[in-house]
Amino acid sequence: MTCRRFTQHAGGMVSFRFFIVPLLVLLLPPSAWSGDSALLVSVQKSNTESTLMSIQFRSIQTGWAVGAGGTILKTTDGGKKWRKVSSGTTAMLTAVFFVDQQVGWVTDAAGTLRRTTNGGENWAPKPLYTQQALYHVSFASPLVGWVLGGGGTIFHTVDGGEHWVEQTSGTNATLYAAHFLNERHGTVVGALGTVLSTDDGGATWMPRITQEAVTLFDVFFTDPSNGWAVGNAGALFQTSDGGARWVDRTLPCGKTCTKLIDLLKVRFTSPQLGWIIGERGMIYRTSDAGFSWSEGNPVTKVSIFGLTFPDAAHGWAAGEQGTILSITAK
Numbered sequence: 004m005t006c007r008r009f010t011q012h013a014g015g016m017v018s019f020r021f022f023i024v025p026l027l028v029l030l031l032p033p034s035a036w037s038g039d040s041a042l043l044v045s046v047q048k049s050n051t052e053s054t055l056m057s058i059q060f061r062s063i064q065t066g067w068a069v070g071a072g073g074t075i076l077k078t079t080d081g082g083k084k085w086r087k088v089s090s091g092t093t094a095m096l097t098a099v100f101f102v103d104q105q106v107g108w109v110t111d112a113a114g115t116l117r118r119t120t121n122g123g124e125n126w127a128p129k130p131l132y133t134q135q136a137l138y139h140v141s142f143a144s145p146l147v148g149w150v151l152g153g154g155g156t157i158f159h160t161v162d163g164g165e166h167w168v169e170q171t172s173g174t175n176a177t178l179y180a181a182h183f184l185n186e187r188h189g190t191v192v193g194a195l196g197t198v199l200s201t202d203d204g205g206a207t208w209m210p211r212i213t214q215e216a217v218t219l220f221d222v223f224f225t226d227p228s229n230g231w232a233v234g235n236a237g238a239l240f241q242t243s244d245g246g247a248r249w250v251d252r253t254l255p256c257g258k259t260c261t262k263l264i265d266l267l268k269v270r271f272t273s274p275q276l277g278w279i280i281g282e283r284g285m286i287y288r289t290s291d292a293g294f295s296w297s298e299g300n301p302v303t304k305v306s307i308f309g310l311t312f313p314d315a316a317h318g319w320a321a322g323e324q325g326t327i328l329s330i331t332a333k
Contacts, residue, residue, distance in 0.1 A: 042288065043331040044302045047082040047319075055321035057098045058309035063317045067123050068309065068327060069096035069109055077123050082319060082329055090117065090126050100140045100148075108148070108164065110137035116150060118164060131158055131167055136177075143183040149205065151178040151191060159205050170205045180221040182230070190246050192219035192232050200246045211246055220267050225274045231293060233279055237263035241293060254287065254296055264299075267308050272315040276332070280320055282306045286330075302328060 049055070053074040060066035068076040068085070073092040076085045090096065094111040101107035101123075109117045109126065114133045117126045131137070135153035142148035150158040155172040172178065176194040183189035191199040191208070196219065198211040217238040224230035224246075232240045232249065240249040253263075264282040271277040279287040279296070284303035287296045307322035318330035 042286075042300070043333065044286075045329045045331075046303075047085065047327040047329055049076060049085050049321075049325040049327045051076065051085075051087065051325040053325055054308075054323045055325060055327065056096065056308050058319050058321040058327070059099050059101055059311045060313040060317075060319055061101050061104055062313050065104060065122075066311070066313075066319060067099050067101065067107065068319075068321045069099045070321070071095050073111075075099075075109065075123065075126070076327075081317075082327060085327065088123055088126075091128070092117070097136070097138045098140050100142060102142050102145050102148075102163075106145070106163075108140045108142075108150075110140045110150060110152070112136040112138075114152070116140065116158075116164075116167075129164060129167070133158075133169075138177070138179045139181055141181060141183065143186045143189070147186040147204070149181055149183070149189070151181055151193075153177045155193075157191070157205060157208075170208070172199060172208050173210060174199070179219065182222050182224050184224055184227060188227065190222050190224065190230060192222045192234075194218045198222075198232065198246065198249060211249060220265070221269050223269045223271055223277075225271045225277075225292075229274070229292070231269045231271075231277070233266035233269045233281075235265045237266060239266060239279070252293070254299070265306075267306070268310040270310050270312055270318075272312045272318075272332075276315060278310065278312070278318070278330075280307045280310050284322070286320075 053071040055068045055070035058068040064081050066078050073090040075088045075090045078085045094113040096111050098110045105122050107119045116129045118129050119126050135156045137152040139151040146163045148160050155174040157170040157172045158167040159170050160167050176197040178193035181191040187204045196216050199208040201208050217234045219232045219234035222232040230242045237253050239252045241252045242249050266281040269279045275292045277289040284301045285299040287299050289296045305323035307320045309321040312318040320328045
């Protein structure tokens with residue numbers, strides 16, 4: 004039996020719970036960890052104590068991580084060495100997305116968007132003239148992208164970020180993540196169980212029902228029909244009809260579970276192979292398209308917020324206390 008509890012947040016008052024929880028001490032030793040014969044996780048030295056909220060690798064060599072205090076880290080050797088890059092701000096950086104190896108974007112909790120055109124060596128602000136915190140940035144192509152944030156905020160660009168136009172989302176809920184399969188088809192998730200979908204590049208957004216007033220932190224589609232959304236208190240939803248209907252697939256509490264954890268990121272590296280990360284360093288895996296998930300393995304004692312896979316065999320996660328984990332799938 005699943006011991007599930009839901010938490011409802013007011014649409015305009017949502018904040019990441021993990022922004023304010025006390026930092027935990029990283030207990031994972033610097034050597035490699037493997038609690039799963041098909042999974043090898045090792046700690047990388049980030050040279051920061053800042054909480055890292057987002058991480059992206061464009062290849063198995065080049066990656067970036069961003070977080071508290073305006074922290075931006077870059078590696079060009081697969082994470083063997085990470086170095087700090089000046090961001091020009093002390094605000095909490097919430098998301099990073101590189102369109103290619105040179106052009107990248109970062110959002111922050113102060114409502115500012117930043118851009119680099121030289122691989123993250125220098126960053127310049129791109130004002131959106133909003134007072135809302137921003138939590139997500141992504142591009143479906145080099146020219147077409149979106150930014151999400153508090154109060155139902157959605158900004159859209161069709162010229163590579165030179166100009167941004169606000170779209171009407173139809174909600175005041177905080178929006179945390181989006182996944183666009185192409186320039187026209189995408190899904191957005193956020194507080195109060197909010198799921199919005201578009202088939203026209205965001206000109207119109209259609210609300211979808213998830214049946215629960217949970218906060219959804221991330222969404223990912225493996226194809227136009229099949230997608231997953233994750234959120235607080237173990238929330239896990241699946242769609243097989245392109246997002247028109249979402250079915251509750253909440254994972255069971257587990258043998259040693261005392262409290263359902265928040266699930267913070269979901270990624271699939273193929274239609275069958277998927278990953279979920281969450282609070283207290285938990286990682287879940289599926290190899291059968293989500294029909295079943297491994298019992299959660301705690302790979303660290305701190306929460307991990309960012310997850311990226313440049314290919315099916317190599318991944319990275321990032322979180323509290325400057326934690327960066329290298330993930331190798333055998």
